[in-house]
Amino acid sequence: MQNDRLIIAGREFTSRLWVGTGKYKDFAETKKAIEASGADVVTVAVRRVNITDRSKENLLDYLDPKQYTILPNTAGCYNVEDALRYARLARAAGVSDLIKLEVLGDERTLFPDTAGLIEAARILVKEGFIVLPYTNDDPIVAQKLVDVGCPAVMPLAAPIGSGLGIRNPYNLKIIMEMIKVPIIVDAGVGTASDAAFAMELGADAVLMNTAIAGARDPIAMAEAMKYAVYAGRLAYKAGRIPRKLYATASSPIEGML
């Protein structure tokens, strides 16, 4: 596993667990949880600066952009225009050309508007962005996102923040077999076994936020997720045994009395 690096658009990542930075109690807890997770990619949102209370600290005072790849998202955008605007603002704020593209279709499920997503991705790729799209577990949409130039695809496991785990392993498996770019399972993970399962299926990485930030002990859960992703990756590389309905004895019959 020493040289088992994840490479996206020529960038090398050491961790296959990526984490969000929302929903934590405070920045100190955010920092501790991220350290415990071992993640080297963290997602952030772009929002108005609080101009009335300048005493508030900035997230990036706690997360050194030299140490982490900062991945801004377009969270909260429900149409192509908003997603483009936030992506461009994120780039102007000056971290990189990376963008986690979200074009949401519905407030209740936070499922992506995949038609809008493909359109926004096409435009942003042309503008030089490295577009990592949050998408549904639809292999055809995933392929279209690759066709417009996305260097990785991020299908959901279940609705954002739901903790339902891998709801459609068969579709995810098809995406992993069909799509020739890295697949990052994004959203819906509830606990460590979900993350391990995603990696066992062949995901190249897992991105999560709520499963860690919302746990009773986020720092312990962050550590659990680190090992789960690592174990799942190892198991995937090791190659699991086929499933069989009946037993196969592990001990030889020979030499029995």
Place this chain on the structure above:
Amino acid sequence: MAETIQIQVNGEERGCRPDATVGDLLRELAIKNERVAVELNLEILDRKDFDHRSLKQGDRVEILSFIGGGAPVNVQGKGRGFVHAE
């Protein structure tokens, strides 16, 4: 005798010196240049232009930065317009 002009910054009305630049506004608000994006009347500005773009009456300025996020927060108004970062 127009000593000040009125502009809108992150949705709030605010007085400002007539010859002030975007860079002056950021300094007045004690906002560090790095890691903020500024939109002036919907045009996203290059950071190197902050000190060259002067503000005029009725300008709408948006100053944005990165906050904690992964999953979307509950955004009021379904993403139309901006929400306040806490």
